[in-house]
Amino acid sequence: MxxxxxxxxxxxxxxxxxxxxxxxxxxxxxxxxxxxxxxxxxxxxxxxxxxxxxxxxxxxxxxxxxxxxxxxxxxxxxxxxxxxxxxxxxxxxxxxxxxxxxxxxxxxxxxxxxxxxxxxxxxxxxxxxxxxxxPKRPPLKRLEEFEEKSVFYAVRDPEQFRGRRIVVAGGGDSALDWAIELAPHAERLTLLHRRQEFRAAPASVERMRQMVEAGQMDFRLGQICGLVGENGVLQAVQARHQGETFEIPADACLLFFGLxxxxxxxxxxxxxxxxxxxxxxxxxxxxxxxxxxxxxxxxxxxxxxxxxxxxxxxxxxxxxxxxxxxxxxxxxxxxxxxxxxxxxxxxxxx
Amino acid sequence: MVRIVFIDPDGKRHEVDAEEGMTLMEAAVQNMVPGIDADCGGGCACATCHVYVDPAWQEKLPELFERNEAEEDMLDFAFDVRENSRLSCQIKVTAELEGLELQVPEQQG
CATH class of the missing domain: 3.50.50.60 (FAD/NAD(P)-binding domain)
Structure with a gap:
């Protein structure tokens, strides 16, 4: 209140x-x-x-x-x-x-x-x-615990992601723009999206694919389904693709599912x-x-x-x-x- | 009138009478089905009217599972998208849909 x-x-x-x-x-x-x-x-x-x-x-x-x-x-x-x-x-x-x-x-x-x-x-x-x-909040268990500590819906200070393992979830312009921007400073950045196509500016999609090709970021097909960690400290992001569940180690997660x-x-x-x-x-x-x-x-x-x-x-x-x-x-x-x-x-x- | 059944995440069934020609989203909103938010009012601009179509209809009406391109794009903003995911604003009610069951996802956004 x-x-x-x-x-x-x-x-x-x-x-x-x-x-x-x-x-x-x-x-x-x-x-x-x-x-x-x-x-x-x-x-x-x-x-x-x-x-x-x-x-x-x-x-x-x-x-x-x-x-x-x-x-x-x-x-x-x-x-x-x-x-x-x-x-x-x-x-x-x-x-x-x-x-x-x-x-x-x-x-x-x-x-x-x-x-x-x-x-x-x-x-x-x-x-x-x-x-x-x-911002839309995904229906993830214990999401509140992580919000504003290790799970974010916007980037206020890019510096806070320096040297960290980051998962960026989503396939729109915000997801791609931030993935491209943060990847060079991150320890490892994984872009997580449910399909190969992106509804984003073609130039950003191309840039992202180049970076994946060059090993500067990872791309995983899947949808976020869980968060692993304690007391707001994230250890991994759980995702699912075609019935298979996997974990991506991460210190921070950015969610871009629109508004x-x-x-x-x-x-x-x-x-x-x-x-x-x-x-x-x-x-x-x-x-x-x-x-x-x-x-x-x-x-x-x-x-x-x-x-x-x-x-x-x-x-x-x-x-x-x-x-x-x-x-x-x-x-x-x-x-x-x-x-x-x-x-x-x-x-x-x- | 065409009978459409929306099933909310708790399993509660909401049977609504939909007029032919309206969209499934409109039928849900008119009948105050919880969980169909339809923020944008039917413009395929928000993905808050996401539903899962009863897979049993796949054989009978395969086109019911065919998403258009704008819809596919918008579904990027939905959660737990499955093969039978649709935006209910993109499906027109026809007599063929009599008795169709739609699962409402846990959360729209």
Whole structure:
């Protein structure tokens, strides 16, 4: 659980958007159109969410007026589109705790992040997609015992692998890039992958094969199935291939099986959930907690489609209701972007 | 409606009625079958809808075991991939699949 320090400075926001994927980004636009300036948090170090993290180069074909656009391009253009509204981004932050502030103390919420940041806001917009995008963890016995001691999902300091026996498991770009990078410094590096083919840049595959040929690294066909060692100290990696199990002596193991979503702490915030998603109404995409909205892949309602397109629509309707919390008593007029005074002003400033 | 059975790692059976034309992943998600995460929503971009197809069907419907290239690539990101591994988002429900049993792996990711 997050340790939130009592001294942490509280950031006052008109709205806090959780998730900087395409839908979270567009929510900034729609909130901006009703005069709300937003803070956005994301666990990743950059905007774009799943589109950028999972499939940056995969073309998307169902964004209106964009016959073909890559995930990375889509994120880039959305950032451009929302720039006039000057959102404040907080990257590498994961939302942990939602506290409701009693009405007599002004109402609204305090959202705390894992790093201890606190946001005071009348409106929370959960646009968290399938949750925090985190490395996939294989179902290995006693895995926790080794994690961050001898089993890793990322390389923070290549030096820590110098002179060690390393197993790199996986067949994507991360696996190959790190195998190639670390092999020269390792005592022995073994790349472990389930098949001869790799879904990685052809140049990396070729380089890896040259290094194997030259005896600078080993390649074993197989899938990881166990860890051998005590107290977090790894001795060997167990793997299996076509029914045969074998061990590769190792001091460290790097696992690259891509990323998956984890809703994590958000799921415990107390809103009504349905099958792992947040239940919302289709009038304004508010959750069962008034003032907390959920849009995009994270929400569900009868007929819900997990389309970026649907998330954009959800963002627009959400903003209309959000304005009532941010500007109580003020009538919020619906405006087209072509004639919006707010947008015109913002664009002229830029 | 086509009856499809998802069997979770504890052996619990989840019988669902799937419409022809939907994917096995959609049938699982609609019926809240645990363990079919389908993070990407059917784009063959995440490998979190991995299933094992009942090997008994190999003879009857060999194409049920044929993985496409994108799927084969994505399975690199799955765990304990076997010969009968498929991504359930890549299989369309047809009348022929009546009674098909799919094993849900221990963990998607």
């Amino acid at each position: 997050a340790q939130v320090s009592a001294q942490a400075e509280t950031i006052h926001a008109q709205a806090l958007v959780i998730g900087a994927g395409p839908v979270g980004l567009f929510a900034v636009f729609e909130l901006g159109m009703v005069g709300i300036s937003a803070h956005v948090i994301d666990i990743l170090p950059h905007a774009g969410g799943q589109c950028v993290e999972l499939y940056p180069d995969k073309p998307i074909f169902d964004i209106p007026a964009q016959p073909r656009i890559s995930g990375a391009e889509l994120a880039e253009r959305l950032l451009q589109q929302i720039a006039p509204f000057e959102p404040t981004f907080h990257f590498n932050e994961s939302a942990q705790v939602l506290e409701r502030i009693p009405q007599e103390e002004g109402g609204g919420f305090i959202v705390s992040t894992a790093s201890g940041k606190r946001f005071r806001t009348p409106v929370v917009v959960v646009a968290a997609g399938s949750g925090a995008i985190v 998956a979503g984890r809703l994590g702490a958000l799921a415990q915030w107390g809103f009504e959930m349905q099958g792992g998603q947040i239940a919302v109404n289709t009038e304004n995409f508010e959750t069962s907690i008034p003032g907390v909205f959920a849009i995009g892949d994270v929400c569900t309602y009868p007929g819900k489609l997990k389309l970026i397109l649907s998330g954009f629509h959800e963002a627009a309707l959400m903003a209309q209701k959000a304005a009532r919390y941010v500007f109580p008593g003020r009538h919020v007029s619906f405006e087209h972007s072509t004639s919006s005074t707010i947008l015109a002003k913002k664009l002229h400033q830029g």
